[in-house]
Every structure is written in C-alpha cells, then in structure tokens.
C-alpha cells in the first residue's frame with residue numbers, strides 16, 4: 001500500500017494537519033514576507049521544518065502573502081526540490097544520468113521498486129523508505145550510483161539491492177558521503 005495524501009484516511013489527514021504548528025509557520029512567513037526571493041525562502045523554510053510542504057502551511061502562506069494557493073502549488077511543483085507529500089525516514093536515490101543509465105541503472109530502479117513495493121516518487125506505507133531518481137550525482141566513473149540518506153553506494157547492480165536495504169539501519173554509524181561498498185563495509189559491520 002502506498003502512502004500518499006490522496007490515499008490517506010481522514011483520520012491520517014487530520015493527524016497531518018495537527019502536526020503543523022501555526023505559530024512556527026507564521027514566524028517563517030513573517031521573516032521572509034515582502035522580501036526579494038521571499039516566497040522561495042518561505043517554502044524552503046517550511047520544507048526544512050516539516051520535510052515537505054503541508055497543505056495547511058501552504059494555505060497559511062497564501063493567506064499571509066496574498067499569493068493564490070494555485071500559484072504556490074505552481075511554484076512547489078515546478079521546482080524539483082520541493083515535496084508535497086511526507087517523506088520516508090530513509091531516502092533512497094538512484095542515479096539515472098547517462099553514465100549510470102548505460103550501466104543498467106534502470107534495472108536497479110526496477111529492483112528497488114520490486115523489493116520496496118513502491119514506485120519512484122512514492123513512500124512505503126510504514127513510512128520507512130522514499131524512492132527517488134536523480135540525473136547525475138557527480139560520480140559517473142564509479143556508477144551506477146545509489147545514495148541512501150546521503151551515503152553513496154558505487155558500482156551497484158541488482159544483486160546488491162537487498163544488501164543495501166539491509167544495511168540501512170547501520171548507516172548512521174558512518175558519516176554520510178562515504179562509499180558504502182568495500183570501502184566502508186568494515187566500518188558498518190564493525
């Protein structure tokens with residue numbers, strides 16, 4: 001089952017609504033409203049606070065800034081960095097840039113989708129994983145590249161997908177950015 005706002009029950013939606021702190025949102029809006037680039041800063045700060053842009057927060061931003069809700073959704077959907085749905089605890093990102101693509105990245109995407117039971121852009125129903133793709137992570141020579149919460153896995157193929165997912169609970173033991181194959185295996189398992 002996929003977790004998206006359309007599929008949420010009314011109780012879950014109420015719960016999400018309650019999780020938005022009106023005072024915090026108003027503070028963010030007040031800080032940036034009317035300034036150059038203020039709208040982007042408001043959306044950016046709201047997302048930093050909540051991990052995504054809750055509908056209630058967007059409605060408040062529309063009321064306070066005088067922008068229409070449609071315009072705010074337009075900005076939020078135009079920029080890839082903004083999210084309109086709650087994200088999973090762990091973010092799995094597969095590079096689909098040219099260098100990774102020619103080495104089979106599309107099959108890796110399919111394998112992650114199969115093992116997690118979700119499609120790219122979706123979050124597992126337990127809220128653990130969000131699956132995403134990106135166009136280049138700047139490590140083309142050692143692709144295909146997969147990142148999990150900012151940790152890099154190089155030369156990934158479909159046989160490694162299961163072990164990457166199994167490793168996720170231990171990733172917090174090593175600094176983000178390290179290559180998580182042979183280089184960091186000892187650190188993670190130790």
Ligand code: FES
Nearest residue numbers: 095097100137139
């Ligand atoms: S294309 Fe994948 S890291 Fe550049």
